[in-house]
Amino acid sequence: xxxxxSRIAGTFAGPARPPRLRRGSGPRRPRRTAMLSVHTSPLHxxxxxxxxxxxxxxxxxAKRLAAIDIEVEIFTRxxxxxxxxxxxxxxxxxxxxxxxxxxxxxxxxxxPAQLCAFTHGVMQAWAGQRPGYYDxxxxxxxxxxxxxxxxxxxxxVPLVHAMHTMAKVKNAALAAGDRPxxxxxxxxxxxxxxxxxxxxxxxAEEADDLVRFxxxxxxxxxxxxxxxxxxxxxPADGRAAARDRLDLPQDAFIPLFAGRIQPLKAPxxxxxxxxxxxxxxxxxxxRMVVPVVGGPSxxxxxxxxxxxxxxxRLGIADVVRFRPPVGQERLxxxxxxxxxxxxxxxxxxxxxVAIEAQAAGTPVVAAAVGGLPVAVRxxxxxxxxxxxxxxxxxxxxxxxxxxxxxVDRMGGAAARHAxxxxxxTAASATADVYAAAVQDHRRTGHAxxxx
Numbered sequence: 355x356x357x358x359x360s361r362i363a364g365t366f367a368g369p370a371r372p373p374r375l376r377r378g379s380g381p382r383r384p385r386r387t388a389m390l391s392v393h394t395s396p397l398h399x400x401x402x403x404x405x406x407x408x409x410x411x412x413x414x415x416a417k418r419l420a421a422i423d424i425e426v427e428i429f430t431r432x433x434x435x436x437x438x439x440x441x442x443x444x445x446x447x448x449x450x451x452x453x454x455x456x457x458x459x460x461x462x463x464x465x466p467a468q469l470c471a472f473t474h475g476v477m478q479a480w481a482g483q484r485p486g487y488y489d490x491x492x493x494x495x496x497x498x499x500x501x502x503x504x505x506x507x508x509x510x511v512p513l514v515h516a517m518h519t520m521a522k523v524k525n526a527a528l529a530a531g532d533r534p535x536x537x538x539x540x541x542x543x544x545x546x547x548x549x550x551x552x553x554x555x556x557x558a559e560e561a562d563d564l565v566r567f568x569x570x571x572x573x574x575x576x577x578x579x580x581x582x583x584x585x586x587x588x589p590a591d592g593r594a595a596a597r598d599r600l601d602l603p604q605d606a607f608i609p610l611f612a613g614r615i616q617p618l619k620a621p622x623x624x625x626x627x628x629x630x631x632x633x634x635x636x637x638x639x640x641r642m643v644v645p646v647v648g649g650p651s652x653x654x655x656x657x658x659x660x661x662x663x664x665x666x667r668l669g670i671a672d673v674v675r676f677r678p679p680v681g682q683e684r685l686x687x688x689x690x691x692x693x694x695x696x697x698x699x700x701x702x703x704x705x706x707v708a709i710e711a712q713a714a715g716t717p718v719v720a721a722a723v724g725g726l727p728v729a730v731r732x733x734x735x736x737x738x739x740x741x742x743x744x745x746x747x748x749x750x751x752x753x754x755x756x757x758x759x760x761v762d763r764m765g766g767a768a769a770r771h772a773x774x775x776x777x778x779t780a781a782s783a784t785a786d787v788y789a790a791a792v793q794d795h796r797r798t799g800h801a802x803x804x805x
Contacts, residue, residue, distance in 0.1 A: 384489030418781030420446025499546035581777030589715035596690035610692035623698035626744035712768035
């Protein structure tokens with residue numbers, strides 16, 4: 355099925371730059387897109403609460419779309435009082451704060467009850483503009499898709515939707531102790547798939563999942579690989595300088611976890627693998643540092659102490675360093691300083707962190723799930739591990755210890771591999787998806803409502 359969806363998606367399927375559409379030379383690109391991100395603000399620090407790869411995705415994509423003359427207005431739920439109604443994120447990119455529910459302490463699971471209030475805020479903003487102000491709606495994640503569905507019908511414009519993650523896929527690969535996604539989300543996603551003019555998938559596997567689990571129409575499914583900020587994430591001045599800045603020992607073996615601390619991301623697998631390594635070779639204790647950079651997932655009410663207690667129980671608390679989420683510049687330094695990034699996730703639609711680490715010149719040991727086999731070239735830029743057995747991760751890490759030259763050799767290959775995932779490429783492909791959606795929408799004769 356993969357090749358079928360990829361063939362249908364055409365120019366959107368690969369990381370190579372698709373041909374640019376010039377004015378008058380094909381389908382017209384929209385002038386202004388309403389982008390919806392209900393549950394996570396593009397202004398929030400990735401790695402905190404529900405902010406993660408999707409935040410980075412939305413910010414970088416919006417900036418690059420604006421650079422090719424597609425204005426973007428991002429609607430997001432206000433999560434604090436006194437926020438300005440609109441904030442300019444970059445030239446051509448506006449973030450609009452919508453009041454929907456209490457500012458603090460509202461978990462993502464409680465947000466469906468606020469979708470009506472959020473939709474009202476979006477409609478108010480639209481009502482204050484001239485007719486035809488937005489040419490297209492691009493929603494991210496299912497909560498936004500529900501709002502986008504109504505907005506696109508009301509405005510008579512196409513809906514482009516990016517799932518990012520899917521309930522049925524997550525429920526098919528649950529981590530131990532993780533709660534299954536609710537039926538309401540499954541129903542909501544099914545409705546969005548039916549309503550959307552175009553679905554954007556990060557990888558061919560995600561496109562397959564849309565067709566297999568949700569009966570998406572292959573011809574409406576386009577594959578656009580997310581990008582990476584290649585200016586920020588680069589090898590720069592190298593591993594030694596990064597370790598100096600972070601006060602890390604030069605001769606240490608440093609397997610890094612970076613991301614939200616939640617069962618889905620499986621940071622516990624790395625800790626258990628480290629315990630296996632130390633059990634097999636106690637001398638490693640003197641030359642290993644294991645940074646865990648990230649915060650708890652959810653509303654911030656969840657506590658990360660569970661992972662710290664696990665480190666103590668495993669007898670490895672002395673080698674593990676817990677660090678709070680950091681900005682992109684600092685995160686790039688953590689990637690440069692690491693010997694290897696470890697991503698034992700149970701599910702990743704793409705695995706942006708894996709590309710960022712590789713762009714910084716660091717190899718990756720990752721679970722062979724979701725989009726990670728696209729992000730990581732097994733045996734060339736890192737190693738893919740089937741399953742989630744900590745001993746298997748220990749074996750993969752041991753290869754770097756037994757062959758230290760692998761860190762630099764695979765790191766160099768990783769940096770080269772990441773070059774094909776620039777955001778300009780992703781934005782150009784996304785703009786082509788927009789143009790196709792607008793053309794199809796016009797052909798089917800959807801008329802906008804006014805008033």
